[in-house]
Amino acid sequence: MITLDDYAPIVGKEVVGQLHRLAEHLQGRRFVHINSTAVGGGVAEILSWAVPLLNQLGLKTTWEVIMGDPAFFDVTKAFHNGLQGFKVHLTPTMLEHYQKINQENARRFSWEADIVLVHDPQPAFLIESLRPQARRWVWRCHVDVSRPNLAVWRFLREIVKQYDASVFSMSQFAQNLPHPQYLIRPSIDPLSEKNRDLTEEEIKAVLHRLGIKKDKPLIVQISRFDSFKDPVGVIQAFRLVRRHTPCKLVLAGGEATDDPEGPEILAQVQEAARGEPDIQVLLLPPDAHHEVNALQRAADIIVQKSTREGFGLTVTEAMWKGKPVIGGAVGGIVLQLRDYHTGFLVHSPEGCAFRIRYLLHRPEMARRMGQMAREFVRNHFLITRHIRDYLTLMILQDNPDSRLIEL
Amino acid sequence: MTPKLDEVAENPFGFHECFLMPMPLGKKVVNLRELLESLREIDESVLFYHLIQSRLAMGYPLVEYPNDFALWAANALQDSKLAEKLSSFDPFEYQNLMLVRQAVVDILEEYLWDLHVVPWARPGFEFHFCQASVVVMHSLISARTLKEFCGALTQVGLDSIYYHFFEARWRLGELKSDDFSFWIETNFGLPELVTAIRDLDVYFYSLKEVRETLAGLIHQHLGEICDHPG
Numbered sequence: 001m002i003t004l005d006d007y008a009p010i011v012g013k014e015v016v017g018q019l020h021r022l023a024e025h026l027q028g029r030r031f032v033h034i035n036s037t038a039v040g041g042g043v044a045e046i047l048s049w050a051v052p053l054l055n056q057l058g059l060k061t062t063w064e065v066i067m068g069d070p071a072f073f074d075v076t077k078a079f080h081n082g083l084q085g086f087k088v089h090l091t092p093t094m095l096e097h098y099q100k101i102n103q104e105n106a107r108r109f110s111w112e113a114d115i116v117l118v119h120d121p122q123p124a125f126l127i128e129s130l131r132p133q134a135r136r137w138v139w140r141c142h143v144d145v146s147r148p149n150l151a152v153w154r155f156l157r158e159i160v161k162q163y164d165a166s167v168f169s170m171s172q173f174a175q176n177l178p179h180p181q182y183l184i185r186p187s188i189d190p191l192s193e194k195n196r197d198l199t200e201e202e203i204k205a206v207l208h209r210l211g212i213k214k215d216k217p218l219i220v221q222i223s224r225f226d227s228f229k230d231p232v233g234v235i236q237a238f239r240l241v242r243r244h245t246p247c248k249l250v251l252a253g254g255e256a257t258d259d260p261e262g263p264e265i266l267a268q269v270q271e272a273a274r275g276e277p278d279i280q281v282l283l284l285p286p287d288a289h290h291e292v293n294a295l296q297r298a299a300d301i302i303v304q305k306s307t308r309e310g311f312g313l314t315v316t317e318a319m320w321k322g323k324p325v326i327g328g329a330v331g332g333i334v335l336q337l338r339d340y341h342t343g344f345l346v347h348s349p350e351g352c353a354f355r356i357r358y359l360l361h362r363p364e365m366a367r368r369m370g371q372m373a374r375e376f377v378r379n380h381f382l383i384t385r386h387i388r389d390y391l392t393l394m395i396l397q398d399n400p401d402s403r404l405i406e407l
Numbered sequence: 408m409t410p411k412l413d414e415v416a417e418n419p420f421g422f423h424e425c426f427l428m429p430m431p432l433g434k435k436v437v438n439l440r441e442l443l444e445s446l447r448e449i450d451e452s453v454l455f456y457h458l459i460q461s462r463l464a465m466g467y468p469l470v471e472y473p474n475d476f477a478l479w480a481a482n483a484l485q486d487s488k489l490a491e492k493l494s495s496f497d498p499f500e501y502q503n504l505m506l507v508r509q510a511v512v513d514i515l516e517e518y519l520w521d522l523h524v525v526p527w528a529r530p531g532f533e534f535h536f537c538q539a540s541v542v543v544m545h546s547l548i549s550a551r552t553l554k555e556f557c558g559a560l561t562q563v564g565l566d567s568i569y570y571h572f573f574e575a576r577w578r579l580g581e582l583k584s585d586d587f588s589f590w591i592e593t594n595f596g597l598p599e600l601v602t603a604i605r606d607l608d609v610y611f612y613s614l615k616e617v618r619e620t621l622a623g624l625i626h627q628h629l630g631e632i633c634d635h636p637g
Binding site: 013014015017018021022025146168170171172173174175176177180181182183184329330334335380388389391392393395396402403404405406407 | 424452562
């Protein structure tokens with residue numbers, strides 16, 4: 001089992017010591033997380049490591065997952081798209097179904113908590129039924145809500161207003177709400193299967209298994225097959241690069257159980273890649289962490305050409321592996337990639353193609369950028385910082401009227 | 408060994424740790440005129456966040472702009488001239504936040520006065536206001552001697568350096584002083600070392616650099632390698 005002390009060689013002993021000291025003030029607190037999927041997607045990943053570590057620190061932390069039928073996830077996907085600014089059509093029947101599924105889930109939950117952190121809109125309505133079961137309710141929004149669709153936000157706002165606080169990943173996402181809003185950036189676990197160091201043999205074995213021959217520079221985008229990740233735009237960029245420089249593209253994505261649009265987008269991507277032997281499209285199972293790790297480490301350049309992005313943990317993962325990353329200038333990617341320093345930001349397939357060519361022709365710049373990216377992640381986006389933020393949030397929730405708390 | 412390194416202080420230095428939680432207000436501006444108007448009205452805690460606290464929230468590597476306003480002018484307005492003016496401005500030269508606010512407002516007002524077109528941010532690059540809640544905690548790490556102090560500097564987090572070296576300037580109400588030099592001065596004298604610490608151009612130092620520089624200064628003035636816990 002991984003313990004907090006295992007992170008000391010990576011982040012420094014002083015950082016781990018701090019977590020223990022901070023947690024001393026929260027011993028025995030009951031902390032419940034609720035989301036809508038146990039595997040797949042950034043939220044489930046964060047919870048899979050955060051919950052054990054918070055327990056090690058002496059907080060009684062549990063993770064609950066709500067269940068829903070396909071119709072429910074169609075509604076919540078519409079919420080997701082609407083929050084990210086797309087026009088969606090919500091009918092009263094859809095909204096009633098969303099509420100009904102939440103009420104059914106509420107009947108299963110008997111926990112009591114000092115603080116409950118409800119992740120994203122799917123389980124947000126639980127507060128209607130379960131309010132007395134927790135002292136403080138905090139809504140954690142992982143989605144890019146910088147320009148939400150008004151109809152969707154109007155509906156969700158009435159639910160979110162009932163919470164004691166909200167947490168967003170970027171200040172751009174904060175809303176006009178009647179309670180305190182906090183900023184907690186997501187993070188990655190450097191010791192997880194997805195991010196731990198791999199040997200050359202391990203990397204080669206995965207490439208062999210996936211049928212990837214590394215005979216040309218390798219460009220990789222890892223992300224779910226989702227229109228906001230713009231996989232078709234990446235293929236366009238790749239075709240532009242190929243006019244000038246030989247290279248290969250791997251688009252590899254997992255599936256999440258709460259995303260009904262995945263198969264349709266995958267079909268579009270396969271169509272766009274048809275007839276091009278240097279493009280490989282890989283559908284990976286949600287637990288293919290080892291394969292993702294190896295692909296990222298094998299890559300010469302990593303792309304994340306999203307058109308909307310809550311934060312972009314795949315960017316963080318790539319940066320941690322010391323890779324030069326080219327990302328869409330949206331959401332949390334902007335926070336992570338500083339042009340010419342920790343990566344490149346682009347606005348179009350043409351821009352993406354240009355930066356790929358730039359990096360392919362300037363390996364020294366690519367190496368320096370990767371090193372800087374890794375240090376940036378070490379300082380800001382590893383789980384120890386995330387745990388510290390959770391602990392700080394809990395202390396602040398113990399003292400809701402105070403902005404300066406001296407322990 | 409230089410006697411001062413092992414001399415015991417009358418009052419041990421108790422390191423505090425400081426946990427900052429940024430709180431976005433959900434309020435943004437899209438152009439320079441809106442920024443100016445907002446700066447006249449926003450809470451001082453917001454000003455403090457963008458000028459001082461944000462270095463603890465997110466320190467970018469090798470970024471030449473030392474505060475959020477200058478960074479925004481450069482990245483979002485793509486106005487290097489304004490970014491230079493806002494970078495040269497040093498909030499530690501003013502006695503209180505009211506004067507700091509007036510100084511920033513003056514810079515923006517003068518700059519806008521001569522412009523024919525108000526600079527606008529690119530879409531998605533608006534300026535979003537934040538403030539912060541802070542949890543301060545005794546770290547249980549303390550130093551009775553300068554040798555212990557050097558060791559402790561490496562044991563505490565960078566937030567502790569921030570708290571004692573940056574935030575202290577406002578807490579103590581003496582902008583040239585900080586907790587570290589104050590403790591050295593009142594317990595050991597050492598006027599040259601104290602002056603050297605206070606003369607650091609801190610606005611351009613990252614927290615990590617401050618930590619290294621302090622250890623370096625003590626080493627330089629006391630002739631003892633300051634890299635092991637006392």
